[in-house]
Amino acid sequence: MLEGKKVAATIDQLEQADRKVVLTAAPDKHEMVMIARIQGLSATPHLVSLAGQPSLPQLAALIDCARLFIGVDSAPMHMAATPYIELFGPTKLQFWRPWGDHNRVIWAGDYGPLPHPDTIDTNTRQRYLSTISVEDVVEGHQEFFT
Numbered sequence: 074m075l076e077g078k079k080v081a082a083t084i085d086q087l088e089q090a091d092r093k094v095v096l097t098a099a100p101d102k103h104e105m106v107m108i109a110r111i112q113g114l115s116a117t118p119h120l121v122s123l124a125g126q127p128s129l130p131q132l133a134a135l136i137d138c139a140r141l142f143i144g145v146d147s148a149p150m151h152m153a154a155t156p157y158i159e160l161f162g163p164t165k166l167q168f169w170r171p172w173g174d175h176n177r178v179i180w181a182g183d184y185g186p187l188p189h190p191d192t193i194d195t196n197t198r199q200r201y202l203s204t205i206s207v208e209d210v211v212e213g214h215q216e217f218f219t
Contacts, residue, residue: 076203077107081114083143086211088117092140097132097149100125141217143210145202156217158210162201163187177213179205 084094094117098104108124127135133152136142142157144150146169150159156175163181170178181187184204 076200077110077114079203079205079207080111081116082207083210084111084115084117084120086207087214088119093119093121095135095139096120096122096124097127097135098124141214143214158213160202160205160210163190163193165190175217177216179209179213181205 088094096108096111098108105125108122112120112122123135129148129152132149136149136153136155139155142149142153142155143160144153144157145160146162146164150157150171153171153176157171158177158179159171161170161178161180161182166178166180166182181201181204184206187201
């Protein structure tokens, strides 16, 4: 995912008094630390964390009620039927990108070179999505709220 500072900055730019921003994550120790860091960096008063709490069916229902989903190439993205912004790193974009008209894909490969998807070391701490700019995510949001 984007580094914590960029996620917090994105949240702060998207936040509005009439909306809640909800953070979710798997109940993984590293993801929980990441969510706590994002919460600590964000100035948004309407930030809610459900990290580690919902089951997959509950998460699907939460996403279904959302006005916009912003996420990475993962199971929740594939469950989203609501408008969404999807952040992709070194993956086979042509196979895994979302279908339909209510989405915007932001690919890290547009910001710099990425390794071939078949050569990715999944145990690396390298975060290819960190090259994606906050401004482009915020701009993508405007497509759904103008």
